[in-house]
Amino acid sequence: MSEFFGAPKKSLPAPRSARFSGVALLGPALVAGVAYLDPGNVAANMSAGALYGYLLVWVIVAANTMAWLVQYLSAKLGVVTGRSLPEILGERIGHRWARRLYWLQAELVAIATDLAEIIGGAVALHLLFGLPLLLGGVITGAVSIGILAVHNRRGARPFEHTIVALMIIITAGFVAGLFIAPPDPAGIATGMLPRFTDSGSVLLAASILGATIMPHAIYAHSALTRDRFHAPTAMERQHPDATTPATTAAPSPVTAPAQRIRTLLRATRWDVTIAMVVAGSVNLAMLLLAAANLAGVDGTDTLDGAYHALADHLGPIIAVMFAVALLASGLASTAVGAYAGADIMHGLLHIRVPLLTRRLITLIPALAILAAGIDPTLALILSQVALSFGIPFALVPLLVVTAQRRTLGAFTNRAITTAVGALCAVLLIALNIALIVLTALGV
Structure with a gap:
């Protein structure tokens, strides 16, 4: 690709554009995909399988299919513009109070995300070592600070490597049980038929969707691709006068070389596909594991109960692998959640709070719930x-800005892409309305 960007000077390594090929481009989607494997997913999927068997298999499949489109659009926004969704919305929402209210709902979503992840890590440490939940939450938060320090000191790539390593542990831990006790193929096929049985199944479906298509993952993915493909490297910051035009930061869709963007978008589609296949398979494995082995077993609608039931039915090794995967899930996802929350605040309020400082502040609600003794599951x-409920506030603006030529130029969404995205948004909003109505009626 040197014909597009010019030959690098001998005193410097090859410019980043020359390295924009193959597996070197993969990573941002895998980091964002950890949001699809957080402890909230574990609780929702295990509860769904234990309480309703194979009934909600179709929800996971549908959610993961929609998630592919959503994550690709978010990644494309960061690749083409060199800015994140919160940054663009911070510019587009002109009224100060409207921008603050939008930030408030996004911040509440980030807090809910962190709540699930810290609690999940605390439960895992309790299962593995018998630690009190509050102490487990503190340890989970402390380790997540260490993971975020990797990003602060080493940059995006080492941070991605750390998260992907944790994702491998998550996958192994949650999938292992299926090799010991495979699910029923007929049950899986029946579960592909869309249907509900009561308000409890609707509640769990909404929970699965909220855990799969996570608002903070929508915000984060655009920031991850921005940081990977548009932030200057350490060498470029030290020698700004030696960089070629291809290595300048954050090119606009008008000035960035079209071939470079197309190369990045092709790699991004592969990145998102791999991430969603992994995340979808692991989420499905959780539900199938519970449906095949925990259906009808008392107490398995909680993580603690599921752990002990797995130990009784499949042996202590599978149960320990489950708990280790739960711990890795909490550590990885809470680091990514803190990263997303920091970008949301900076993009919408134009306030840059140090990432580690923000991490300490957002620990407080989760630790308060653990201290209050509220049932963690x-x-x-x-x-x-x-x-x-936060999904529409992230998804609708994403569809709007990626459909605008002034945002993406020649890389604006096709009409069919926007239409399919709009259909996804309508379905998600309709499910939330149905949840409110059914719960209010006590159905």
């Missing part, structure tokens, strides 16, 4: 329902 599921 219930808190996890309700946090995911709260996330499902």
Whole structure:
């Protein structure tokens, strides 16, 4: 690709554009995809399988299909513009109070996200080592600070490597049980038929959707691709006069070389596909594991109960792997959630709070819930329902800005893409309305 960007000077390594090929481009979607494997997903999927068997298999499949489109659009926004969705909305929402109210709902979503992740890590440490939940929450938060320090000191790539390593642990831990006790193929096929049985199944469906298509993942993915493909490298910051035009930061869709953007978008589609296949398979594995082994077993609608039931039915090794995966899930997802929350605040309020400082502040609500003794599994599921109500506030603006030529230039969404995205948004909003109505009627 040197014909597009010019030959690098001998005193410097090859410019980033020359390295924009193959597996070197993968990573941002895998980091964003950790949001799809957080402890809220574990609680929602295990509860769905234990309480309703294979009934909600179709919800996970549908959610993951919609998630592919959503995450690709978010990533494309960061690739083409060099800005995140919160940054663009911070510029477009002109009224100060409107921007603050929008930030408030996004911040509440970020808090709900962090709530699930810290609680999940605390529960995992309790299962593995018998630690009190409050102490487990403090340790989870402390380790997440260490993970974020990797991003602060080493940059995006080492941070991605850390998160992907945790994702491998998550995958192994949640999938292992299926090799010991495979699910029923007929049950899986029946579960692909869209239907509900009561308000409880609607509640869990909304929880699964909130845990799968997570608002903070929509915000974060555009920031991750911005940081990966548009932030100057350490060498470029040290030698700004030696960089070629291809290595300047944040090119606009008008000035950025079209071939470079197309290369990045092709890699991004692969990145998102791999991430969603992994996340979708693991989420489905959780539900199938519970449906095949925990259906009808008392107490399995909680993480603690599921852990002990797995130990009784599949052996202690599978149960320990489950708990280790839950811990890795909490550590990885809480780091990504803090990253997203910091970008939301900076983009919408133009306030830059140090990432580690923000991490300390956002620990408080989760630790307060743990200290109050509220059932952790219930808190996890309700946090995911709260996330499902935040989806439209992230998804609708994403569809609007990616459909505008002034935002993406020649890379604006096709009409069919916008139409499918709009259909997804309508379905999600309709499910939330149905949840409110059914719950109010006590159905």
